[in-house]
Amino acid sequence: MKKFRPAFSALILAALLPLAFAQTPTAAPAKKIDASAPIAKADANGVINANFQKSHESFLARGKAGPIDVLFLGDSITAGWANPARAHIWESFYGKNQPANFGIGGDQTQHVIWRIENGELDGIKPKVTVLMLGTNNTSPAPSGHTAAEIAAADKKIVELIRAKIPGTKVLLLAIFPRGARKNPQGVITDDAITDAARRTKVINAVNIELAKLDDGKNVRYLDINASFVGQDGKIPFAIMPDQLHPNTAGYQLWADAMKPLLTEMLK
Numbered sequence: 001m002k003k004f005r006p007a008f009s010a011l012i013l014a015a016l017l018p019l020a021f022a023q024t025p026t027a028a029p030a031k032k033i034d035a036s037a038p039i040a041k042a043d044a045n046g047v048i049n050a051n052f053q054k055s056h057e058s059f060l061a062r063g064k065a066g067p068i069d070v071l072f073l074g075d076s077i078t079a080g081w082a083n084p085a086r087a088h089i090w091e092s093f094y095g096k097n098q099p100a101n102f103g104i105g106g107d108q109t110q111h112v113i114w115r116i117e118n119g120e121l122d123g124i125k126p127k128v129t130v131l132m133l134g135t136n137n138t139s140p141a142p143s144g145h146t147a148a149e150i151a152a153a154d155k156k157i158v159e160l161i162r163a164k165i166p167g168t169k170v171l172l173l174a175i176f177p178r179g180a181r182k183n184p185q186g187v188i189t190d191d192a193i194t195d196a197a198r199r200t201k202v203i204n205a206v207n208i209e210l211a212k213l214d215d216g217k218n219v220r221y222l223d224i225n226a227s228f229v230g231q232d233g234k235i236p237f238a239i240m241p242d243q244l245h246p247n248t249a250g251y252q253l254w255a256d257a258m259k260p261l262l263t264e265m266l267k
Helices: 002-022 050-065 076-082 084-097 109-120 147-164 190-211 248-266
Strands: 070-074 099-103 128-132 169-173 219-222
Touching: 050 099, 050 109, 070 076, 076 084, 076 099, 076 128, 084 099, 084 248, 109 147, 128 147, 128 248, 147 169, 147 190, 169 248, 219 248
Parallel strands: 070 099, 070 128, 128 169, 169 219
Antiparallel strands: none
């Protein structure tokens, strides 16, 4: 019987190999999300992110609580106005205008579209809505979007704002500049430099398209990015320590640069 064992073993192995390979899961290709299609931030199980939902509900409550003359709409850069260290700037520049901050960290265009279509602009009548959005859409493929896709999504948001609140004027800001970010070890790697250059190219292309939405009356485009860049063309760490989010000094620059046009639009 021993002389038959090698042949028998080979037959068993041949039978089992296809089963082993068949049981190996094949990774599905990542699906790119439409930058203009409304979607709420959710986890892998489809459950809406708790912080996102909490913020959304707080915005709905703010809309019902009282009048809003100036509305800020955007991502974490907009949300950063809520930092207590910037309260004096916020109050000094916008306090008399009954302002509201509808910014959520990590939001992309599709998230803001979802928020608008789920009631955040219902029942409010701001004189001016300040919109700055799109930097989070510049992530690498496949999750990121092209300049054309981001610009089209921002255009859709402007149209939604005007449709929901016909009496509001939109102050559309150029997407702020960003630089190479440090890794957890505090080092700026070559990959970070390459990524920053790629994102900057996308942002610059988006801003060119956003400028075309300025109609001189109801939608005004404003590029204040020169305020955040030094003479060497780089973003000073003293203004954006992480090369993405302004610090308090950066928010002061933002307020100063935006004041003339905002004042004009509020008249």
